[in-house]
Amino acid sequence: MDTEIVAVGGYNEVGRNMTAVRCGKEIVIFDMGIRLDQIMIHEDAEIENMHSLDLIEMKAIPDDTMMNTVEGSVKAIVCTHGHLDHIGAIPKLAHRYNAPIIGTPYTVELIKQQIQGEQKFGVTNKIQVLKAGNRYRISPNLTLEFVKMQHSIIDTVMAVLHTKDGAVVYANDFKLDRTPVIGEPPDFARLRQIGKEGVLALIVESTNIEKKGRCPSERIARDLVRDTITSYEDDKNAIIVSTFSSHISRIKTIAECAHEIGRKPVLLGRSMERYSTAAEQLKLVAFPQSLSVFGNRRTVDRTLRHMMKTGKDKFLPIVTGHQGESGAILTRIAHGDTPYKVEKGDKILFSAKVIPNPMNFGQRHLVETLLKMKGARIFDEIHVSGHAYREDHYELLHLLNPQHIIPSHGNIDMTGEYMRFAEECGYTLNNDVHLLRNGQRVLLK
Numbered sequence: 208m209d210t211e212i213v214a215v216g217g218y219n220e221v222g223r224n225m226t227a228v229r230c231g232k233e234i235v236i237f238d239m240g241i242r243l244d245q246i247m248i249h250e251d252a253e254i255e256n257m258h259s260l261d262l263i264e265m266k267a268i269p270d271d272t273m274m275n276t277v278e279g280s281v282k283a284i285v286c287t288h289g290h291l292d293h294i295g296a297i298p299k300l301a302h303r304y305n306a307p308i309i310g311t312p313y314t315v316e317l318i319k320q321q322i323q324g325e326q327k328f329g330v331t332n333k334i335q336v337l338k339a340g341n342r343y344r345i346s347p348n349l350t351l352e353f354v355k356m357q358h359s360i361i362d363t364v365m366a367v368l369h370t371k372d373g374a375v376v377y378a379n380d381f382k383l384d385r386t387p388v389i390g391e392p393p394d395f396a397r398l399r400q401i402g403k404e405g406v407l408a409l410i411v412e413s414t415n416i417e418k419k420g421r422c423p424s425e426r427i428a429r430d431l432v433r434d435t436i437t438s439y440e441d442d443k444n445a446i447i448v449s450t451f452s453s454h455i456s457r458i459k460t461i462a463e464c465a466h467e468i469g470r471k472p473v474l475l476g477r478s479m480e481r482y483s484t485a486a487e488q489l490k491l492v493a494f495p496q497s498l499s500v501f502g503n504r505r506t507v508d509r510t511l512r513h514m515m516k517t518g519k520d521k522f523l524p525i526v527t528g529h530q531g532e533s534g535a536i537l538t539r540i541a542h543g544d545t546p547y548k549v550e551k552g553d554k555i556l557f558s559a560k561v562i563p564n565p566m567n568f569g570q571r572h573l574v575e576t577l578l579k580m581k582g583a584r585i586f587d588e589i590h591v592s593g594h595a596y597r598e599d600h601y602e603l604l605h606l607l608n609p610q611h612i613i614p615s616h617g618n619i620d621m622t623g624e625y626m627r628f629a630e631e632c633g634y635t636l637n638n639d640v641h642l643l644r645n646g647q648r649v650l651l652k
Contacts, residue, residue, distance in 0.1 A: 208348070208371050210407060210651045212613050213277055214643035216240070216269025220618050221562075222292040224379060225269035225300075226410055227260075230370045233346055236304070237366060237377045237410070240297030241268050244564045254625045255324050259299040268296035273301070273646050283345050284332070286310040287356075287377065288363035290453060290646055298325035307333040309351060313362035316485045339364045339457065340394070354401070355394040357384035357425075359593025360453045361491050365398070373407030376607060379616045380412050382592070383599045385479040385524040388427045388456040389492060398492060402607040408651055409609035413625035414618035415594040422599055429460045432558055435589055436464040436523075445519035445553035446470070448528040452478035454593075455486045457558055458525060459494060465523035466495040474509065475536045476527035477502040503592065512546035519553070528558040529571030538569035538570075541577040551582030558589045597628065604632055611651050612640045618642075 208229040217224035219486075225468075228235050240264070241254070249506030254262065261266040272286050274281075280305040284296050294314065298321050301308055310318060322330045337343050339355040339362075348371060358380050366377040385392045398522035415422065432448075439446060446465075452458050462472035472495060474483055480502030486492045501510050514522045524547075528537025537555075539545050549555075555578050561571050575585055595603070602611075612634055614625035626642050634640040641649045 211648055213648040214645055215271055216645055217616050218643050221270050221646045224293050224616060228368060228375050229277055229279050230349060234279045234281045235368055236281055236284045238293045239296040239300050240292040244566050247491055247524040248319045258327055262299060262626060268299055269594040271300050281306045284308045285351060285366050285518050286314050287366050289314040289357055292361055293386050294318050298322050298328060298330055301332050302330045303326050307335045309335045311337050311362040313491055320481060333378060354397050355391055357382045357387050357393055361455045361486060368403055373405040374401055375408045376406055376410040380594055382422055382595055383602060384422045384424045388425045388429055388460060398606045404566050406607045406609040408611040408613060409607055410613045410615050413614040413615055415592055415596050416600060416621060416625045416628055418596040420596055420598050422596040423591040425456050432460050433464050434555060435586055437468055443520045447524050448556040448558055449526050450558040452482045452527055453458050455492050456552055457482060459492055460523050462494050462498050467496050470523040472498045472523050472525060473501040473519060474525050475507050478527055508545055515546055529557050530562060530567045531574040538574055541574045543634055549578055550580040553583045555583045555588055556586040560588050560590050610639060613643060
């Protein structure tokens with residue numbers, strides 16, 4: 208049975224990830240994501256009313272029209288975690304395929320929220336929950352397995368498609384964090400066993416392949432956050448923290464630190480409300496009882512007004528806007544568009560790095576400048592990455608020992624750097640390591 212890897216999206220850029228694996232006449236799709244920066248949107252974005260063809264033309268979602276040239280029928284749509292660059296296009300594209308959508312409990316909950324908010328298309332695909340460590344029989348020839356993994360969003364897995372010719376491992380995205388803040392470490396024993404059983408192909412992210420060494424554990428970020436916040440226990444100025452709404456581990460740490468120094472943690476922003484509420488409802492996280500959450504804009508402004516009246520030193524707002532996104536809470540505060548006033552000596556903590564594209568750098572620079580003009584103290588990059596570094600990739604390769612490697616999730620600089628790394632490990636370009644661009648495909652020998 209011939210196996211073909213089809214690069215639909217995410218091979219020219221970071222974002223709009225989508226890969227199809229064809230085994231004979233059966234196809235499994237991995238991911239349907241959006242590219243956030245392409246239409247200047249962010250975690251609070253509203254693309255529900257936009258048509259898929261318009262979004263494809265804007266290069267904001269994968270151009271899956273190429274799937275019409277792939278012979279066979281789609282049997283499953285698989286998502287390994289809940290980031291929008293992996294699930295954000297499901298409401299726009301999934302209805303074209305008569306196939307179930309499969310994900311972990313938290314990922315499925317986020318997918319359901321995406322589908323419920325969709326205004327253009329009706330997505331009626333069956334939605335299947337698959338927990339880490341379990342298997343799902345797609346067909347007599349194909350079985351899907353989820354292996355426990357860590358990343359910057361909870362309930363992440365590595366997907367393994369078992370075929371007659373060996374396993375196809377989909378590793379977008381992952382982090383080999385042995386001391387996570389939430390959840391268990393990756394299942395190294397199972398990965399090693401899968402390697403012994405035989406891996407036909409590894410489809411692997413290349414986001415941080417140029418970074419030497421190992422990616423620091425989320426425990427490191429927890430210590431950085433704690434060191435910074437708790438050092439201001441007796442400070443009477445404001446402390447505001449902005450981080451990724453989907454980074455539940457980080458939000459838990461920030462909220463706990465606020466509680467430790469006697470400040471009430473308050474989550475502000477629609478995406479903050481969406482991600483944290485889903486995590487709590489599924490009992491995947493326990494926040495301090497003092498935590499409150501507000502997403503509606505009018506309620507957010509009323510809460511900010513209450514903070515000013517009661518005293519900024521009584522609260523620790525955890526807000527959207529670390530990329531300087533238009534309409535996000537921190538951006539509105541910086542522009543003076545809320546009742547909350549930043550004053551000299553107030554602390555603004557960015558527990559996130561700037562996602563590297565010119566638009567984000569420009570937006571973030573503007574927000575920081577406006578805050579500094581008001582006298583704020585800026586604390587930058589109190590953060591560790593959720594993506595594997597070079598030595599993590601080295602470990603994964605030696606656990607799995609794949610016959611073929613397909614670098615993904617990155618622009619040509621990233622996937623090209625992974626190719627060079629694979630060659631260092633004994634692989635050869637166009638023989639057993641394959642460099643693809645969006646719209647290209649490779650038949651594995």
